[in-house]
Amino acid sequence: MQLATWNINSLTVxxxxxxxxxxxxxxxxLALQELxxxxxxxxxxxxADAGYQAQWFGQKTYNGVALLTRAPATAVVKNIPGFSDDMxxxxxxxxxxxxxxxAYFPNGQEPxxxxxxxxxxxLRGLRDWVKSELEQHPNLVLxxxxxxxxxDADVWDPVxxxxxxxxxxxxxxxxxxxxxxxxxxxFRLFPQADKSYSWWDxxxxxFRRNRGLRIDHILVSQALKTHCLACTIDKSxxxxxxxxxxxxxxxxxxxxxx
DNA sequence: ATGCCTCAGCTCCTGAGA
Numbered sequence: 001m002q003l004a005t006w007n008i009n010s011l012t013v014x015x016x017x018x019x020x021x022x023x024x025x026x027x028x029x030l031a032l033q034e035l036x037x038x039x040x041x042x043x044x045x046x047x048a049d050a051g052y053q054a055q056w057f058g059q060k061t062y063n064g065v066a067l068l069t070r071a072p073a074t075a076v077v078k079n080i081p082g083f084s085d086d087m088x089x090x091x092x093x094x095x096x097x098x099x100x101x102x103a104y105f106p107n108g109q110e111p112x113x114x115x116x117x118x119x120x121x122x123l124r125g126l127r128d129w130v131k132s133e134l135e136q137h138p139n140l141v142l143x144x145x146x147x148x149x150x151x152d153a154d155v156w157d158p159v160x161x162x163x164x165x166x167x168x169x170x171x172x173x174x175x176x177x178x179x180x181x182x183x184x185x186x187f188r189l190f191p192q193a194d195k196s197y198s199w200w201d202x203x204x205x206x207f208r209r210n211r212g213l214r215i216d217h218i219l220v221s222q223a224l225k226t227h228c229l230a231c232t233i234d235k236s237x238x239x240x241x242x243x244x245x246x247x248x249x250x251x252x253x254x255x256x257x258x
Numbered sequence: 259a260t261g262c263c264t265c266a267g268c269t270c271c272t273g274a275g276a
Binding site for chain 1: 266
């Protein structure tokens with residue numbers, strides 16, 4: 001079984017690339033972030049033709065998330081229950097006996113800004129909810145664009161970017177607190193190349209120079225940890241003419257007993 | 259240097275992303 005997450009920075013622009021990628025990578029679940037379209041514009045039929053059912057939570061211009069699945073997705077929940085939010089950032093469902101949460105974490109802009117405060121509040125709301133979700137669903141995956149690096153190994157220039165957005169101690173504290181609920185960063189369960197990143201700035205040839213950050217993550221519950229076989233970042237979509245600034249992250253699991 | 263790309267939108271500039 002394979003699960004993947006990909007911030008595609010506009011589904012309108014990237015739909016052909018997503019369909020190509022799904023054709024080559026028949027993952028069981030793909031979580032998408034930054035659809036940047038309203039619900040009525042979601043291309044459900046195109047995914048159905050490709051063999052994928054879709055659950056989506058769109059928003060005009062910004063945000064928007066979806067779960068594409070080969071098997072039916074049940075008990076679909078949008079955003080964080082108990083946390084009031086006017087942005088479409090989270091969609092969760094049960095697929096093949098696994099509770100899957102796909103999330104687009106707030107960017108936060110600048111430490112100290114209103115948007116940074118919103119990010120911190122959102123992280124607290126997420127953690128309170130994920131704690132109760134874990135109690136109900138031992139088999140749980142939380143994946144998406146976290147907009148937070150774990151540590152300096154996730155940062156191309158840890159000195160120059162120290163204490164800047166995605167790299168602040170306050171953000172990393174929240175990420176560790178999330179993990180402390182009983183989750184594990186599946187990427188680091190396996191040997192990885194140095195300077196492995198999931199996002200590169202469009203500007204200044206960021207990808208060509210590998211000036212990137214690892215901010216897209218797949219966290220798995222303790223019950224799933226022993227089922228993990230591999231976790232990789234797939235840079236192949238970067239070969240497209242107009243790639244997303246994020247690359248998909250893919251987790252391979254062996255069969256999970258329900 | 260409050261920018262370098264990219265995308266959306268009441269579109270020919272601005273806000274946001276990260």
